[in-house]
Amino acid sequence: MHPLDKFKYCPVCGADNFTENDDKSKKCHKCGFRYYLNAVSAVAGFIVDDNNRLLLCRRAKEPLKGTWDLPGGFVDIGETAEDAIRREVKEELNLHTDSIRYLFSIPNEYLYSGFNVRTLDMFFMIKISDLSILTAKDDVAQAMFIPFDQININSIGLKSIKIAVEKFLASRV
Numbered sequence: 001m002h003p004l005d006k007f008k009y010c011p012v013c014g015a016d017n018f019t020e021n022d023d024k025s026k027k028c029h030k031c032g033f034r035y036y037l038n039a040v041s042a043v044a045g046f047i048v049d050d051n052n053r054l055l056l057c058r059r060a061k062e063p064l065k066g067t068w069d070l071p072g073g074f075v076d077i078g079e080t081a082e083d084a085i086r087r088e089v090k091e092e093l094n095l096h097t098d099s100i101r102y103l104f105s106i107p108n109e110y111l112y113s114g115f116n117v118r119t120l121d122m123f124f125m126i127k128i129s130d131l132s133i134l135t136a137k138d139d140v141a142q143a144m145f146i147p148f149d150q151i152n153i154n155s156i157g158l159k160s161i162k163i164a165v166e167k168f169l170a171s172r173v
């Protein structure tokens, strides 16, 4: 399906003669505007404790409610990816981030209200000195440190997160 399938009207002039231009854009035949849909920026982070356990979060909301996930979310407009992961860690876990290190990125698809959001998920290693104040909040129903060798990859819902955790665990053995 075309990524702009749900966009029926030109966002500039409102004309309904708004058709596929190529596989990532649509063109308005009234005003000539071409709309390119780019990936939405998202962030996620790895938090590890002193006992070689990885923090996983149970999703409190759809999509994929109840499956395991990493802390993270969408980058706001005007925000850096670094600020976004720090904000999400505070919002979801009540934790203060001491330092972060960028690792890698993975494209993903995120079904939201029937709309398939194409994302680019950026992954960070997150250092936190005080884990004692951890509280699951916001989009997180439960947060748990799980030993690396006991993580069930199939309990992770989002595809990019699953791939990222596999990559992370492979680098840790």
Ligand SMILES: [Zn+2]
Pocket (backbone or CB within 6 Å): 010, 011, 012, 013, 014, 015, 028, 029, 030, 031, 032, 033
């Ligand atoms: Zn137009």
